Amino acid sequence: MPMRVRMRRAHSRAALTAALLAVAAAFAPAVAAAGDPHPAGVPDVRRDGVVRGAAGPVPGALVTVYEAGTGWGEAPRRLGTARTDDRGRFHLTHTPPRAPGAVVYLTADTPPADDRRRAHRPEPVRLAAVLTGAPDAGNGRPRRITVTERTTVAAGFALAQFTRDGGVAGPWPGPRNAAHVSHNLADVTTGGVSAFLAAPPNGAQTSTLRTFNSLADALAACTLSTRGCTDLLDTARPSGGPRPQNTLQAVADIARAPGTHPARLFELARRHPTYTPALDTAPTAWTLALRYEGNGREIDGPGNIAFDRGGDAWIVNNYTYGADPRQPVCGGRQLLRLRPDGRDAAGAPYEGGGLYGAGYGVAFGPDGDLWATNFGFQGRGCALDPDPLFRSVSQFDAHGRALSPPQGWRQGGYVQPQGALAAPDGTLWVANCGSRSVTRIPGGRPERARNIPVGGGALVKPFGVSLDGRGRAWVTGNGSDSVAVFAPDGSLERTVTGGGLRRPLGIASDSEGNQWVSNSGAVPVPCEDGTAQQLADAVGPAGGPAADGASVTLIHPDGTPAAGPFTAGSLTLPWGIAVDGSDTVWVADFSGQRVTRLCGVRTAACPPGHRTGQPISPATAGYGSDGLVRNTGVQIDPSGNVWLANNWELDPVQTNPGGHQLVLFVGLATPVRTPLIGQPRAL
Numbered sequence: 001m002p003m004r005v006r007m008r009r010a011h012s013r014a015a016l017t018a019a020l021l022a023v024a025a026a027f028a029p030a031v032a033a034a035g036d037p038h039p040a041g042v043p044d045v046r047r048d049g050v051v052r053g054a055a056g057p058v059p060g061a062l063v064t065v066y067e068a069g070t071g072w073g074e075a076p077r078r079l080g081t082a083r084t085d086d087r088g089r090f091h092l093t094h095t096p097p098r099a100p101g102a103v104v105y106l107t108a109d110t111p112p113a114d115d116r117r118r119a120h121r122p123e124p125v126r127l128a129a130v131l132t133g134a135p136d137a138g139n140g141r142p143r144r145i146t147v148t149e150r151t152t153v154a155a156g157f158a159l160a161q162f163t164r165d166g167g168v169a170g171p172w173p174g175p176r177n178a179a180h181v182s183h184n185l186a187d188v189t190t191g192g193v194s195a196f197l198a199a200p201p202n203g204a205q206t207s208t209l210r211t212f213n214s215l216a217d218a219l220a221a222c223t224l225s226t227r228g229c230t231d232l233l234d235t236a237r238p239s240g241g242p243r244p245q246n247t248l249q250a251v252a253d254i255a256r257a258p259g260t261h262p263a264r265l266f267e268l269a270r271r272h273p274t275y276t277p278a279l280d281t282a283p284t285a286w287t288l289a290l291r292y293e294g295n296g297r298e299i300d301g302p303g304n305i306a307f308d309r310g311g312d313a314w315i316v317n318n319y320t321y322g323a324d325p326r327q328p329v330c331g332g333r334q335l336l337r338l339r340p341d342g343r344d345a346a347g348a349p350y351e352g353g354g355l356y357g358a359g360y361g362v363a364f365g366p367d368g369d370l371w372a373t374n375f376g377f378q379g380r381g382c383a384l385d386p387d388p389l390f391r392s393v394s395q396f397d398a399h400g401r402a403l404s405p406p407q408g409w410r411q412g413g414y415v416q417p418q419g420a421l422a423a424p425d426g427t428l429w430v431a432n433c434g435s436r437s438v439t440r441i442p443g444g445r446p447e448r449a450r451n452i453p454v455g456g457g458a459l460v461k462p463f464g465v466s467l468d469g470r471g472r473a474w475v476t477g478n479g480s481d482s483v484a485v486f487a488p489d490g491s492l493e494r495t496v497t498g499g500g501l502r503r504p505l506g507i508a509s510d511s512e513g514n515q516w517v518s519n520s521g522a523v524p525v526p527c528e529d530g531t532a533q534q535l536a537d538a539v540g541p542a543g544g545p546a547a548d549g550a551s552v553t554l555i556h557p558d559g560t561p562a563a564g565p566f567t568a569g570s571l572t573l574p575w576g577i578a579v580d581g582s583d584t585v586w587v588a589d590f591s592g593q594r595v596t597r598l599c600g601v602r603t604a605a606c607p608p609g610h611r612t613g614q615p616i617s618p619a620t621a622g623y624g625s626d627g628l629v630r631n632t633g634v635q636i637d638p639s640g641n642v643w644l645a646n647n648w649e650l651d652p653v654q655t656n657p658g659g660h661q662l663v664l665f666v667g668l669a670t671p672v673r674t675p676l677i678g679q680p681r682a683l
Helices: 003-027 149-158 174-182 208-224 226-236 247-256 262-269 532-539
Strands: 045-053 062-067 077-083 089-094 104-110 125-130 145-147 289-292 302-307 313-317 334-338 362-364 370-374 392-396 417-422 428-432 437-441 450-453 462-467 473-477 482-486 492-496 504-509 515-519 551-555 574-579 585-589 594-598 630-636 642-648 662-665
Touching: 045 062, 045 104, 045 125, 045 208, 062 089, 104 145, 125 145, 125 149, 125 208, 125 247, 145 149, 149 174, 149 208, 149 247, 208 226, 208 247, 208 262, 226 247, 226 262, 302 362, 302 630, 313 362, 362 417, 370 417, 392 417, 417 473, 428 473, 437 462, 437 473, 437 482, 462 515, 473 504, 482 504, 504 585, 515 574, 515 585, 551 574, 585 630, 585 642
Parallel strands: 045 145, 302 642, 417 462, 462 504, 504 574, 574 630
Antiparallel strands: 045 089, 062 077, 062 104, 077 089, 104 125, 289 662, 302 313, 313 334, 362 370, 370 392, 417 428, 428 437, 428 462, 437 450, 462 473, 473 482, 482 492, 504 515, 515 551, 574 585, 585 594, 630 642, 642 662
């Protein structure tokens, strides 16, 4: 080749590279420069990898490694950059992160495949991969990284609540835990589907794998063409929000508002089908729900969930684990603890302290101790006499060591205890479903526990407990269609009726002290004079019509119910209820395989035009998943994941009706600070 031609081509490549760098910088998130040198003796980090899109290797991509900001609005810190070669490969050495435990992630900026010779592009492609928590080669060196549409979907969904303007930032432990969840979706060493998502109880058993691949196909429409980018970014724009400027932000926007234009996004995914298996029809909302089963031999009838300060989930079981529902099982004797990625925490599960057949009550105190209420659940055919076993609560320390004696704490008049919650001063409140009373434990000191009976039929079958900012306890009466309000000293202030209260179960406070109550309409909880078989008969087949009276009631802090209950087609048999960091309301369903999200009193946090109580999730379908069965507890974690307890199977057999998973909707809610003590607090 003549020297002049080679010089012209070299000059052209240099000019194009400079132009692409300038454009990438224009669309990059605001970042903090690497700035301060890393501590002496801490080596730089070497990253090797490849960027691949639906069309194959991506040459000329600007690869950047970031340390996520550690507070809201804090700019991510750029640690190092490189550019891919003609085969899409990159070799990058970067400074180590400055903050201990910081989240490190990588982005790759490139034009669409049909626009790579232009120096300007209006819709940048930003692929991403989460590096924190990624597997290493066994010698401390990270494995080769492969950045694809799939790793971008994983990063965007898991970190959705912390991704703004294409950058990631948020307080501990939210982004850190989210980073680990991302690896349950994609394998950043291969760029493909993670082994966790590909295998049971996920894989072919639910639609999540197919949804995940269809989302990657929607991104592929953008990596392949300028027109596809325009359509993707237009479709992902949330109602009332700004248009995303790149594909990573588009994924995060879809994760936070999954019901926005679902059919349009599906059609976009079908333009260039690349990843299989994929969806055959459009979903009602683009959610990703993961099933967690711990070690596969421990979850049976999970009743409810409580998160500790670091975001680990502590779960109580109705039953001892049994794989065959036809074999009778007795009450659960294990306290489960799952890490955010669904694996058992060190030393878990825990036993002892009188734990037996716990139901809906599990709560942390401000000292870090965990309390569980021993309802005495057991399958039909269990030979044990449950009577002495359902008159206690159990206490564990932050490491899972039992603090209560082998028979549990019994002073306090517990009878089939259900809901429980602690106040900021450590006082624990317990609803005694079998005795029309509550138990108050001042300062979390069990020897001072006092039973508070409520006469006159004002509180029958006490079930759920919430606390407001004044330290008052609000307790649902499932058998009296009421909510009793107790002053901090234990005196009964009032009993609330009306407002649509009908067979109420769960109750949750928002940050302003309003109380949200789930009205099952049909569920006579199996305490006092009820049985599990009567419950099964009352709820009917899964997926049936809504129970008469199925709704949510809002009670103002002064005890006045809002006019009329809130209803939606997605509310068929409401059970658990929770409030997230933006005061929107989440309702679990014991029949419909869905969770419903309602607009709270802070309507500014809802889509434009929404009123208090109006569904944010699809009005008739909610956020559904075929990974759900019959759900009781619902809780929000510090990463914005929504957790639900698969309490009973769809067709429960009373010898062992228990479900065997927790289900996590990835990145769907506004994060909360944990543990939940008193009113919810935003992270």
